[in-house]
Amino acid sequence: MPKLKIDGIEIEAKEGTTVLRAALDNGIFIPHFCWQTLLSISGNCRMCAVQVEGLPKLEMSCNLIAADGMIITTDTEEVRKTRRSVLEFLLINHPLDCPICDQAGECLLQDYHFKYSGAKSRFKEKKIKKSKAVNIGPHVKLDGERCILCSRCVRFCSEIAKESDLAIAERGDSSFITTAPGRRLDNPYSLNTVDLCPVGALTSSDFRFQKRVWFLKSSPSICPHCSTGCPIWIDHADGTIYRLRPRDDKTGNLFLCDEGRLSYKKWQSFKRIYFPKVKIWDDFKEMKTDETFTYIQSAVGGYAKSEIAGIISPRCSCEEIDAARSYFDVLFRSTIQETPFSEDTIIRRADKTPNNFYLDRLNIKPIPDNIKGSVLIVIDALSNDDLLKVTNLEWKGILQITHDDECVFPGADIVLPRATWAESDGTFINYSGKRQKFYKAMEPKGEVRGTEAWLRLIK
Amino acid sequence: MQILTQNFNIMNANRLSAYLGRDGYKSLGRLFSLRPEDVIEEVKKSGLRGRGGAGFPTGTKWGFVPKNSDGPVYLCVNADEGEPGTFKDRMLLERDPHKLIEGTIIASYAIGAKTAYVYIRGEYAKPCKILSAAIAEAYENNFLGKNILGKDFGLDIVVQRGAGAYICGEETSLISSLEGLRGYPKIKPPFPAIKGLFGRPTVVNNVETLSSLPFIVLNGWEPYSKIGTKKSPGTKLISVAGHVNKPGVYEIDMGLSLISFIEKYAGGVWKNRRLKAIIPGGSSFPVLSAEECANVNLDYESMISAGTMLGSGGMIVMDETTDMVACLKVLTDFYHHESCGQCSPCREGSGWAKKIMDRIVAGLGTKKDLDLLLDIADNMAGKTVCVFADALAMPIKSFITKFRAEFESRCL
Numbered sequence: 001m002p003k004l005k006i007d008g009i010e011i012e013a014k015e016g017t018t019v020l021r022a023a024l025d026n027g028i029f030i031p032h033f034c035w036q037t038l039l040s041i042s043g044n045c046r047m048c049a050v051q052v053e054g055l056p057k058l059e060m061s062c063n064l065i066a067a068d069g070m071i072i073t074t075d076t077e078e079v080r081k082t083r084r085s086v087l088e089f090l091l092i093n094h095p096l097d098c099p100i101c102d103q104a105g106e107c108l109l110q111d112y113h114f115k116y117s118g119a120k121s122r123f124k125e126k127k128i129k130k131s132k133a134v135n136i137g138p139h140v141k142l143d144g145e146r147c148i149l150c151s152r153c154v155r156f157c158s159e160i161a162k163e164s165d166l167a168i169a170e171r172g173d174s175s176f177i178t179t180a181p182g183r184r185l186d187n188p189y190s191l192n193t194v195d196l197c198p199v200g201a202l203t204s205s206d207f208r209f210q211k212r213v214w215f216l217k218s219s220p221s222i223c224p225h226c227s228t229g230c231p232i233w234i235d236h237a238d239g240t241i242y243r244l245r246p247r248d249d250k251t252g253n254l255f256l257c258d259e260g261r262l263s264y265k266k267w268q269s270f271k272r273i274y275f276p277k278v279k280i281w282d283d284f285k286e287m288k289t290d291e292t293f294t295y296i297q298s299a300v301g302g303y304a305k306s307e308i309a310g311i312i313s314p315r316c317s318c319e320e321i322d323a324a325r326s327y328f329d330v331l332f333r334s335t336i337q338e339t340p341f342s343e344d345t346i347i348r349r350a351d352k353t354p355n356n357f358y359l360d361r362l363n364i365k366p367i368p369d370n371i372k373g374s375v376l377i378v379i380d381a382l383s384n385d386d387l388l389k390v391t392n393l394e395w396k397g398i399l400q401i402t403h404d405d406e407c408v409f410p411g412a413d414i415v416l417p418r419a420t421w422a423e424s425d426g427t428f429i430n431y432s433g434k435r436q437k438f439y440k441a442m443e444p445k446g447e448v449r450g451t452e453a454w455l456r457l458i459k
Numbered sequence: 460m461q462i463l464t465q466n467f468n469i470m471n472a473n474r475l476s477a478y479l480g481r482d483g484y485k486s487l488g489r490l491f492s493l494r495p496e497d498v499i500e501e502v503k504k505s506g507l508r509g510r511g512g513a514g515f516p517t518g519t520k521w522g523f524v525p526k527n528s529d530g531p532v533y534l535c536v537n538a539d540e541g542e543p544g545t546f547k548d549r550m551l552l553e554r555d556p557h558k559l560i561e562g563t564i565i566a567s568y569a570i571g572a573k574t575a576y577v578y579i580r581g582e583y584a585k586p587c588k589i590l591s592a593a594i595a596e597a598y599e600n601n602f603l604g605k606n607i608l609g610k611d612f613g614l615d616i617v618v619q620r621g622a623g624a625y626i627c628g629e630e631t632s633l634i635s636s637l638e639g640l641r642g643y644p645k646i647k648p649p650f651p652a653i654k655g656l657f658g659r660p661t662v663v664n665n666v667e668t669l670s671s672l673p674f675i676v677l678n679g680w681e682p683y684s685k686i687g688t689k690k691s692p693g694t695k696l697i698s699v700a701g702h703v704n705k706p707g708v709y710e711i712d713m714g715l716s717l718i719s720f721i722e723k724y725a726g727g728v729w730k731n732r733r734l735k736a737i738i739p740g741g742s743s744f745p746v747l748s749a750e751e752c753a754n755v756n757l758d759y760e761s762m763i764s765a766g767t768m769l770g771s772g773g774m775i776v777m778d779e780t781t782d783m784v785a786c787l788k789v790l791t792d793f794y795h796h797e798s799c800g801q802c803s804p805c806r807e808g809s810g811w812a813k814k815i816m817d818r819i820v821a822g823l824g825t826k827k828d829l830d831l832l833l834d835i836a837d838n839m840a841g842k843t844v845c846v847f848a849d850a851l852a853m854p855i856k857s858f859i860t861k862f863r864a865e866f867e868s869r870c871l
Contacts (some may be wrong), residue, residue, distance in 0.1 A: 042646065046803055058841075081838075084840075089804050089808055090803050090807065092807050122831055125818070149800065168641065172795060173795070173809070175800035436865050
C-alpha cells in the first residue's frame, strides 16, 4: 500500500487509487466537478489540479495514481491560480441567474466560487445563448446555459443506467448536452442526473421551484418503495416531504430509481387521513380520538382474542409487526403491490414493499381462503386478491389503521390514521436480510399515531 | 538528399509498376530477415523522430508497446493533416502512396500489428482515392493480406475518412474517432501504447514518419543517421506557403538554415518585399520575427532554442505588409472553431480570446485587452487533456509580445 503525503499529512492509499480519492477518503478536500466515485474518469473540468513535488506541471489528481513517496500540495499559489482561472472560464458564459436557479444553495460552481475565487469577472463580451428549460425527459429539465459540460450525466446514463440517452452535441463553446437522436431521458434512473449535475443545468421537474434548498431539513431514512431499501435523505419542511435523495451509507450505492424517488407522493396525497373516521350509516364521519372509543368498543370490544383476526402489510416496519404479533393471536399478511415488470439488476426489485423479508422470517402466512372470526383489524392496506378473500365473510366489525383514503377498503367501519415511515422510527429488513433503521423525519399532523400506539389504545 | 520526394516527379508515381521500378517494396526482403525487435533497434539507432509535430523518437515510441501481449496490437496511420499551413502528407499520399504502404508494413511488423488503420482527413478526397487504389494494388500483388511475399506475416490496411475535425489529428482523439466515439482526446495515462484503439496497445504514426522507414530498413540505420544534424537526423518535408515566390513542398536535410531555405528553395520573399515574420512549424507554434529568423536552422533543437518548434514543417511566411492583428484573428477564429469543447479552459478560453480579437479588429479593443489575452493564454496553456489549448496560447503569446506596438496601435 503506497504511503504519500498530502499537504504534510501522511496517508496510506489503497493500491491503484487515485490521489483525489485517497485525499477525500482521508478528509482532505480537493475541489472537483467532473469526477464522481462511481463514474469513469473524464478529467475535463481541470479543477482538481495539485502540485506534485518533482513534476514540472500541475497534475489532475482525479487521474493521478497514488504512488509511494509522493509529496502533494493542494494549496500552492499556482494551484490557487489555476482554480481561479477554471472558475473564471466556467463563469464567463454562465447566466449568473442564481436568484432564480433551483440549484442555488447546493451548487458546486457557486460554492467553489465563494470558497476559491470570489473574483469579479473580466468578461465584457456577449454571452452565448443556449436553450433553457427544455423537457429532455418526463422528470428532468435542462438549462443549457448553466451547464459546465462536466459530462457526469452522459457518463451516468451510459455507464450506470446502461441507456445512452444523453450526448454532447456540437463542439467548442457551442457544445451542449442533449438527448441522443430519437431518444429521451426516460430511463428508470433519470433523476440521478439531477443529483449528479454539479450546477443547475439539470433540474427535477418535480422539485423545481417547490422550495429553496436552505429551508429544507434532511433526515436519514430508508426508501420504502421496494425490497432493496436504498438509504435516502428525506428533504422536508413544515411536515411536508419535498424530495428524496440518495444517501451515501458507505456500502457503494449512491443512486435511487425514479419510482422510488417519487414514491414520497403516495404518503402525502390530498387523500391523506389526519383524524379517525367512523362510519355512521353509510358515511364516514371525522372525529377526535377520545370520541371514537365508544365506537371502537362497540365494534371490536367483548370478543375473545381468537375471534379477532389481524392483517398486516409488508409495508409496515419490524416494530409495527412485532406490536401486531403481541396484540393478535390470529395474524396474516396482505399481499400488496407486486409489479414484476419494473425489476432490473441495477437497483429495482419486483417486490414493491420494504419488509416482506421479516414477515417471511416470522412465518406470517398470507390470508387463507377460509379466514374466520368476528372482528377484522387491517393494518395498512389490502390487495385486490386479499379483498376477495375477506369480503365474502360476515364480520361483526372491521377496523383499519391506515394513512390514506385510497387504502381504505369498502367494508371498514372505523379508520384510524396511521403514521407513515417518515413520521416514525423503525426498521426494514431488505430482500437480502440487511437490517436498516430509519428515523422519524417529522412530527405527525392531526391525530395521526403509529400502529403501536393505536394498538395500545384499543386494547 | 531525396528520400521522401524521390518519386514525386515521375510518371504515374502512384502506380505499383512505377514504384517497383524505383526499388519499391525492396526493403521488405531485408525486413523479414530481421526480428521485430531488431527493426525497432534499427529505427532507434537511425534517430528518426515523429514528423507529425512533436518530434518524439519513433523507435522509442514503438518500444512502449508491451511485448507478447495476448490479443491484437494496432497501428494507426495519422493522415489527418489539419494543421494550418501544412500540406506535406497530402503530397506523399498523392504522389507516392506505395511508400506509405511499405512503411506501414515495416512499422506493423516491428510492433506486431496485424491491422493498420489509416485515418485520413475527410477533406482529402483525392488523396484518399489514390491511396485506396494503391492499397488495392498492393493486395493484388501480395504486399498486403495474408502471408506477405510468402512469409509468415500478414497485414490488413483499413482506410477511414475523418469528418472534418482538426482535433482528430491528435492521437487519442483520432483513436476515439476511429472507435466511433466523439472525437474527444482521452486523458493520459493510460497512453495509447498501453491502452489505445479498442483498449489495445496502439501506435499512432504520421504519414511522413512511416514514409521514411523504407529507406532506413533498406539501407540500414547508418546512412539515414548521417543526414541532417546529430540530434535531428534525416530529411524533412517543409510545406511553405504565404508570401514567397515558390510556395510548395520541399525536402530538406535537417539543419538547413531558415533563411537559406527561404532563398534557395522558396524563391525568396515575393514582390521584393522584406520579411516580417515566419511561423515555421504550423500555426500552433510561436511565430518568429524577421530578426529571430536570421540565426535559426530547420531542426528540432535549433527551433526550440529559438523559442518555437519545427512542428509539422508547415511554414507560413509573412512579408512586411502583413497585418499581424488580422493574422492572429484568423488563428483565434480557427482555434475557436476547432476546440472540441471537452476541457473548461480550452472551451471557454478559445471563445473568449476570439471575441476579444473580434473587438480589437473592429477597433474597439483597449491595451488592457492585450494583457487580458496574454493572461487567458497563460491560463489555458498546459492545463488541458491535450495540447490544443497550448496550440492557441502559443500564437497569442508570441504575436502579442513580438508585435505589441502593432497591436497597441489598433487599440483605443
